[in-house]
Amino acid sequence: MEREEFIKKWLDHNLNPEEQKAFEGLDDYADLHKLSKSLEGFKSPDYSIDNEYDNVKSHLKPKTSNNWIRPLLKIAAVLLISFSVFYYNSTLDTKVKTLIAQDTTISLPDASTVNLNAQSTIVYNKNSWTNKREVSLDGEAFFSVAKGSKFDVITSDGKVSVLGTQFNVIQRLNYFEVTCFEGLVAVNYKSKSLKLNPGNRFVVIDGIIKNEKENRTQPSWLSNETSFTSAPLKYVLDELERQYDISVDASKLDGQQLFSGSFTHDNLDLALKSITLPLGITYTKSNSVIVLNGE
Numbered sequence: 001m002e003r004e005e006f007i008k009k010w011l012d013h014n015l016n017p018e019e020q021k022a023f024e025g026l027d028d029y030a031d032l033h034k035l036s037k038s039l040e041g042f043k044s045p046d047y048s049i050d051n052e053y054d055n056v057k058s059h060l061k062p063k064t065s066n067n068w069i070r071p072l073l074k075i076a077a078v079l080l081i082s083f084s085v086f087y088y089n090s091t092l093d094t095k096v097k098t099l100i101a102q103d104t105t106i107s108l109p110d111a112s113t114v115n116l117n118a119q120s121t122i123v124y125n126k127n128s129w130t131n132k133r134e135v136s137l138d139g140e141a142f143f144s145v146a147k148g149s150k151f152d153v154i155t156s157d158g159k160v161s162v163l164g165t166q167f168n169v170i171q172r173l174n175y176f177e178v179t180c181f182e183g184l185v186a187v188n189y190k191s192k193s194l195k196l197n198p199g200n201r202f203v204v205i206d207g208i209i210k211n212e213k214e215n216r217t218q219p220s221w222l223s224n225e226t227s228f229t230s231a232p233l234k235y236v237l238d239e240l241e242r243q244y245d246i247s248v249d250a251s252k253l254d255g256q257q258l259f260s261g262s263f264t265h266d267n268l269d270l271a272l273k274s275i276t277l278p279l280g281i282t283y284t285k286s287n288s289v290i291v292l293n294g295e
Contacts, residue, residue, distance in 0.1 A: 097121040098139075100245040101265075103221075108135075112151065115142040117221055118242040140170040142219050145183075157204065158189035167196075168219040175235055176204040179214050205232065220262060227262035236263075236275060237292075244268050250292045253281060 096106050098116050106114045106122065109129040114122060120139020125132075133151040135143075145151045147164030155171035158178075165183025170176065178187050180196035187194055187202050192209070196202060201212040212229060220227040226239050234255030237248045243265045261278055263271035272290065276283055284291045 092127075093123050093125050095121065095123045100242055108133075110146045110148055112146045113144045115144075115219075115222060117141060137169055137171055139172070140168070140221070142166070142168045142222060158187060161186040161188070166218070172235070172238070174206050178202045179219070181214070181216075181218060205235070221265070224265040225262045226265070229260050230258045231260075232256045233259050233275075233279070240271060240275065244271070246288045246290055248290045248292065253292055253294055 096104065096116060098104055098118055098120050100119050102118055104116050106116060108114065108124065109126050110133065112133075114135070116122060117140035120137070120141060122138075122141060123136040124134065133149055134154060135152070136154045138155070141153075143151075143153065143162075144166045145162055145164050149163075151162050151164075153160040153169055155169065155176070157171050157176035160167065160169055160178055162183060162185050165185060166181040167183075167185045168177075168179045168181070170178075176189065178185060178196065179201040180198050182198055185196040187196060189202070189204060189209075194202065199214050201214050203210045203212060226243065228236055232255060233250070233253065236259045237250055237255075240246070240263065241248055246268070257279065259275065259279060261274060263274040265271070272283055276292065280294075282293050284293070
């Protein structure tokens with residue numbers, strides 16, 4: 001059997017016991033075995049066969065009579081690509097993003113579901129899900145978690161951990177809120193750690209922590225309206241812009257004045273009146289720009 005064919009059969013794990021024994025008697029067996037082991041731990045996704053050949057060649061010093069080494073290294077480079085593609089696919093994350101005035105529902109690998117509100121993003125890994133149920137969130141989402149191992153929601157402001165429950169998380173600029181609707185929710189915010197029972201809400205607005213009650217059985221936005229309890233007006237208007245794809249000019253108002261109430265997602269005029277009338281302010285519309293004025 002030609003040496004090159006011998007090596008190819010070894011790479012394909014196709015040697016019979018007698019051939020395997022003969023192969024291990026080759027002068028270059030130790031180098032070949034070492035090369036094979038190095039391939040098993042390779043983890044880079046981008047490879048050129050010719051570049052990899054030159055790279056591997058620089059670390060080996062074959063005798064001039066070993067003309068078989070070039071085809072072997074070509075084969076090794078192809079195997080490197082196969083290993084790298086497998087590694088790349090196994091670490092690839094799934095990312096779901098909603099636009100302004102858009103929401104969606106995502107089914108996770110364990111039958112848990114996520115309702116993603118407007119202008120929000122979640123990221124998770126399907127391949128590692130069995131060992132680590134973890135979702136990264138930027139924005140707002142309602143989670144209905146299937147019972148099982150610990151389920152973590154990671155945000156830039158804090159981490160929320162549960163086993164099987166229903167809860168809502170909001171993470172916006174300077175605004176962090178976690179509401180428990182079912183089960184038990186653990187919240188870690190900076191050095192503070194607490195557990196929320198159903199009907200309890202943990203809120204951090206501009207660094208100020210509040211604990212509130214929730215009487216609803218699910219977030220109001222799932223029914224096409226957004227509700228607030230003593231929230232600064234600027235955050236109310238930010239959410240209005242997300243739901244209607246408009247621009248609001250409130251430069252003449254105090255953005256810190258508090259608003260309690262709700263607005264609908266399917267009627268802009270009604271939504272504007274729901275916000276402005278309780279606060280005694282007026283508004284004018286010019287195309288997609290809303291200008292708010294104090295009375």
